[in-house]
Amino acid sequence: MFRIRFHGRGGQGMKTASRILGTAFFMQGYEVQDAPRYGAERRGAPIFAYVRADKSPVNERGIISHPDLVVVADDTLVGMPAAGVLQGIDENTVLLINSHEDASTWQQRLNTPATVLILHAREDVEDRAELPYVGSRCAAAAAALTGVIPRDTFEQALREELGHLGEKIVEKNLTVALAAYDAMQEHAGSVTESALLSAKDYLAPDWIDFPFEDATVSAPAIHAGATSIEVRTGLWRTMRPVINYEKCSGCWWVCSTYCPDGAIRVRDDGKPDIDYDHCKGCLVCVAQCPPHAIEAITEHEAQKQETAGANT
Amino acid sequence: MTRKLLTGNGAAAWGARLARADYIPAFPITPQTEIIEALSLWVDNNEMDARMVTLESEHSMITAAGSAASSGVRVFTATSSQGLLYAMEMLYTVAGWRVPFVLVNVSRGLAAPITLESDHNDIMAARDSGFLQIHSATCQEVCDSILMAYRLAEHQHVRMPAIVNLDGFYLSFTREPVALPDPEQAAKFVGEYDPENLQFRGKAPLSQAMAVLGGGPYSYFRYEAHLAVQQALEVYEQIASEFNEIFGRRYDMIDSYQMEDAEYVIVMFGSFATKARDAVDSLRAAGWKVGLARIRLFRPLPAEQIRALLTGRRAVAVIDQNISMGMGGVLHSEITSTLYGVKNAPPVVASYIGGLGGRDISQQEFFQMIEEIKTASDKGTSLPTRLLYTQNEMTEMRKLQAIAHVEHEEINQK
Numbered sequence: 240m241f242r243i244r245f246h247g248r249g250g251q252g253m254k255t256a257s258r259i260l261g262t263a264f265f266m267q268g269y270e271v272q273d274a275p276r277y278g279a280e281r282r283g284a285p286i287f288a289y290v291r292a293d294k295s296p297v298n299e300r301g302i303i304s305h306p307d308l309v310v311v312a313d314d315t316l317v318g319m320p321a322a323g324v325l326q327g328i329d330e331n332t333v334l335l336i337n338s339h340e341d342a343s344t345w346q347q348r349l350n351t352p353a354t355v356l357i358l359h360a361r362e363d364v365e366d367r368a369e370l371p372y373v374g375s376r377c378a379a380a381a382a383a384l385t386g387v388i389p390r391d392t393f394e395q396a397l398r399e400e401l402g403h404l405g406e407k408i409v410e411k412n413l414t415v416a417l418a419a420y421d422a423m424q425e426h427a428g429s430v431t432e433s434a435l436l437s438a439k440d441y442l443a444p445d446w447i448d449f450p451f452e453d454a455t456v457s458a459p460a461i462h463a464g465a466t467s468i469e470v471r472t473g474l475w476r477t478m479r480p481v482i483n484y485e486k487c488s489g490c491w492w493v494c495s496t497y498c499p500d501g502a503i504r505v506r507d508d509g510k511p512d513i514d515y516d517h518c519k520g521c522l523v524c525v526a527q528c529p530p531h532a533i534e535a536i537t538e539h540e541a542q543k544q545e546t547a548g549a550n551t
Numbered sequence: 552m553t554r555k556l557l558t559g560n561g562a563a564a565w566g567a568r569l570a571r572a573d574y575i576p577a578f579p580i581t582p583q584t585e586i587i588e589a590l591s592l593w594v595d596n597n598e599m600d601a602r603m604v605t606l607e608s609e610h611s612m613i614t615a616a617g618s619a620a621s622s623g624v625r626v627f628t629a630t631s632s633q634g635l636l637y638a639m640e641m642l643y644t645v646a647g648w649r650v651p652f653v654l655v656n657v658s659r660g661l662a663a664p665i666t667l668e669s670d671h672n673d674i675m676a677a678r679d680s681g682f683l684q685i686h687s688a689t690c691q692e693v694c695d696s697i698l699m700a701y702r703l704a705e706h707q708h709v710r711m712p713a714i715v716n717l718d719g720f721y722l723s724f725t726r727e728p729v730a731l732p733d734p735e736q737a738a739k740f741v742g743e744y745d746p747e748n749l750q751f752r753g754k755a756p757l758s759q760a761m762a763v764l765g766g767g768p769y770s771y772f773r774y775e776a777h778l779a780v781q782q783a784l785e786v787y788e789q790i791a792s793e794f795n796e797i798f799g800r801r802y803d804m805i806d807s808y809q810m811e812d813a814e815y816v817i818v819m820f821g822s823f824a825t826k827a828r829d830a831v832d833s834l835r836a837a838g839w840k841v842g843l844a845r846i847r848l849f850r851p852l853p854a855e856q857i858r859a860l861l862t863g864r865r866a867v868a869v870i871d872q873n874i875s876m877g878m879g880g881v882l883h884s885e886i887t888s889t890l891y892g893v894k895n896a897p898p899v900v901a902s903y904i905g906g907l908g909g910r911d912i913s914q915q916e917f918f919q920m921i922e923e924i925k926t927a928s929d930k931g932t933s934l935p936t937r938l939l940y941t942q943n944e945m946t947e948m949r950k951l952q953a954i955a956h957v958e959h960e961e962i963n964q965k
Contacts, residue, residue, distance in 0.1 A: 258556075258726065261556060261726060262556060265556055265728065270728060271556060271726070271727070271728060272725060272726065272727050273556070273725070273726045274558075274720070274724050274725040274726065275724060276720075278667060297727070298825040298826060298828045298829045299825075299826060299829060300721050300725070300822060300823065300825060300826055301721060301826075301911045302911065304913075435829055435832065435833055435914075436833060436914045436915070437833060437836070437837065438830070438833040438834045438836065438837040438839070438914075438918045439836075439837040441914070441915050441918055442915060443915065443918075443919050443922075444913065444915050444916050444919055444939075444941055445941050445942040445943065446916075446919070446937065446939065446940065446941055446942075447940060447941065447942050447945055449937075449938045449940055455957065456952070456957050459663060459664040460955070460957075461954075461955040461956070462955060462956040462957060463954060463955055463956035466954055466955065469954055
């Protein structure tokens with residue numbers, strides 16, 4: 240069975256990617272299961288979707304714990320534990336990353352037993368939440384890597400899944416997706432199917448004898464204040480609002496009041512501070528600031544500047 | 552027959568469409584909403600000739616469903632979890648009215664604490680309401696079961712509402728190949744709804760709000776409803792055979808897999824049963840005589856069939872994705888009561904609680920359950936109820952408790 244996981248951010252089309260690939264497998268005569276996995280998150284938050292494909296009916300369900308292929312649409316997710324990109328990967332896994340950096344850099348950085356391949360990220364992309372066509376590109380690359388989905392089958396699957404969006408959008412998706420398919424041809428077949436887990440020799444689950452605990456411990460209550468601080472929703476951000484303090488009029492209230500997440504605090508000197516651990520990058524402040532003292536830059540660019548700053 | 556990829560929710564919507572439901576009272580709730588979204592689109596595009604009405608709550612939605620069914624039209628509706636519970640008063644009420652319709656429940660764990668993910672406590676809460684219950688394990692089965700459920704519910708000996716259950720996420724948002732029944736054949740199979748004397752009109756009054764005191768009349772009505780639900784066992788066989796003849800898919804009350812020579816048996820319901828199938832295959836490959844009995848029809852409970860399937864086996868593991876506080880797994884207690892006093896009943900019927908709130912059940916866990924019941928059966932011992940819960944899960948739980956500032960010292964002592 241092929242077990243394939245797509246990781247990206249809400250809005251990048253990972254569900255669509257899984258559906259295109261699922262349909263392509265299905266058209267190729269495979270039994271298929273595809274599903275997205277999400278909770279109450281929103282655009283920019285890490286999400287994933289998965290595809291299982293086999294010649295016999297797929298009985299396995301739920302999250303893929305040992306993937307044969309992991310496709311990462313957004314390379315900023317790789318090192319983010321909450322995104323779970325690296326979960327369950329081993330020497331049989333192919334890890335395909337959409338990135339500006341090369342495979343050896345990632346292989347070194349991650350020190351992973353998996354085979355790392357790169358889907359070269361497009362240079363013209365600014366807001367990574369809008370990585371254009373990245374879902375289609377990821378699906379196409381994955382299709383090529385399996386070595387069992389012909390180019391025209393993939394094209395047919397994409398048309399089937401995106402047809403309702405109109406011919407123009409389908410054509411644009413096809414152009415970039417098929418380019419990704421062709422770029423991956425040299426690695427065609429590098430993703431291989433893995434077998435059912437054997438019952439002959441398995442690791443027994445480390446079940447515990449479940450303890451009784453008093454209600455002071457076992458009631459689902461939170462006694463600590465402000466635990467939402469622990470949830471770094473700043474990780475969802477794709478665009479970063481940056482305050483130009485020379486332009487800031489020190490009005491005391493506009494940006495901080497409009498911020499829907501309470502992530503802007505006004506200092507004693509009347510100037511605002513943005514809490515980047517929790518700012519989700521909605522950019523309401525950018526729109527509201529009367530003297531236009533807040534500008535938006537891409538998170539990618541912001542992080543590059545930070546790294547450069549730290550190195551000097 | 553051509554197949555297409557559909558989610559469990561998509562398959563449920565198709566079931567309603569193919570059954571030619573006339574009236575759809577609706578209220579959204581995760582993970583069910585896709586069903587009514589699909590239906591509303593079809594109704595809007597005139598692809599489905601039905602009247603769809605959004606109500607202000609599930610309580611009203613079920614009231615509307617029961618009332619519409621009383622007027623002689625075919626009704627479909629859907630909900631999940633908290634919605635089902637909010638409607639609970641009316642579930643019992645409309646079942647008492649003896650009106651047939653089909654309700655799809657997309658299973659989701661109950662608050663508190665709140666979750667979006669699947670388990671069966673919501674549907675178990677409706678267990679004693681009078682609704683028939685069919686539990687599906689695949690997207691194909693969701694669609695097919697809705698057609699069968701109309702036949703069962705509308706049968707003149709039954710005339711009770713029916714619930715078709717599917718698991719949230721594991722089926723609701725998961726696409727699988729589904730062979731959609733041909734619309735003409737589906738319509739022929741389900742047939743015209745014959746409402747008999749349920750034809751409420753302005754000129755034909757019908758009161759369903761009667762009060763009965765003294766217990767005698769009440770007992771009559773309640774026990775008749777119970778007998779009516781049991782009638783579904785009689786008519787099920789014929790409906791299942793007819794379905795198989797037309798569509799080539801056979802659905803028994805209990806879906807048996809590798810049961811013929813099985814010494815060790817897994818009993819459960821819902822979509823996780825397909826995972827158990829894989830486990831049975833792996834265990835068989837390793838030389839174990841293992842089988843799977845998936846309960847599809849839960850109300851009425853096919854007690855005879857359960858007895859026939861389980862007597863003579865060495866040990867049984869019942870997996871419940873639900874928990875009755877202070878008792879344990881609901882299915883386990885029903886299976887054991889079914890087997891009580893039966894000659895050659897399996898000496899070990901172990902209870903496992905797992906998959907609560909969407910918690911996965913791994914292949915290793917299925918293997919280990921079989922290992923445990925075999926050991927107990929060899930030694931002639933019994934097994935205490937076990938929650939499938941690992942050390943690693945407890946460690947993660949402790950981290951959450953530390954953040955929540957529960958009594959630190961108590962946790963640290965453990």
